[in-house]
Amino acid sequence: MEIDISKIKPFSRWQSFFYGSRGIKGFVNYPYIYFNIDIYEDIISTNPDPLNIGMVLHEFEHIKRIEKMGKYKFIFLYSISNKFRLKEEIEADKARFKYLKDLNININLEERARKLSGIIYFWMISYKKALILLQKT
Ligand SMILES: [Zn+2]
Numbered sequence: 001m002e003i004d005i006s007k008i009k010p011f012s013r014w015q016s017f018f019y020g021s022r023g024i025k026g027f028v029n030y031p032y033i034y035f036n037i038d039i040y041e042d043i044i045s046t047n048p049d050p051l052n053i054g055m056v057l058h059e060f061e062h063i064k065r066i067e068k069m070g071k072y073k074f075i076f077l078y079s080i081s082n083k084f085r086l087k088e089e090i091e092a093d094k095a096r097f098k099y100l101k102d103l104n105i106n107i108n109l110e111e112r113a114r115k116l117s118g119i120i121y122f123w124m125i126s127y128k129k130a131l132i133l134l135q136k137t
Pocket residue numbers: 058059062088089092
């Protein structure tokens with residue numbers, strides 16, 4: 001996948017406070033991807049952590065799918081539909097997991113399942129179901 005580094009930006013101070021306190025490390029605000037300062041600085045460094053590259057791949061998969069579908073339709077469906085939001089997160093995780101599995105890097109599925117079933121994604125799925133789904137991803 002094409003990674004355009006100019007599309008990646010660090011959280012502003014306000015975003016660091018607002019999203020940081022909610023455990024959000026990165027998100028897409030099309031056409032840009034925002035990451036917390038630590039992750040951003042690691043990504044632009046000469047030797048980035050593969051886990052952070054995995055996060056970049058996750059967010060770029062969102063970008064790719066937004067471009068395919070159209071920004072407004074995507075935002076609308078992502079906002080109102082648990083099923084759509086879940087599908088998009090799993091598709092984005094596929095890109096990340098493939099990269100990490102190829103490097104034999106362990107993926108913390110429990111942590112991801114906790115997030116997918118939590119407030120960040122508006123409780124779109126139960127923890128148990130999320131874990132089963134991630135194990136198949
Ligand atoms: Zn995502």
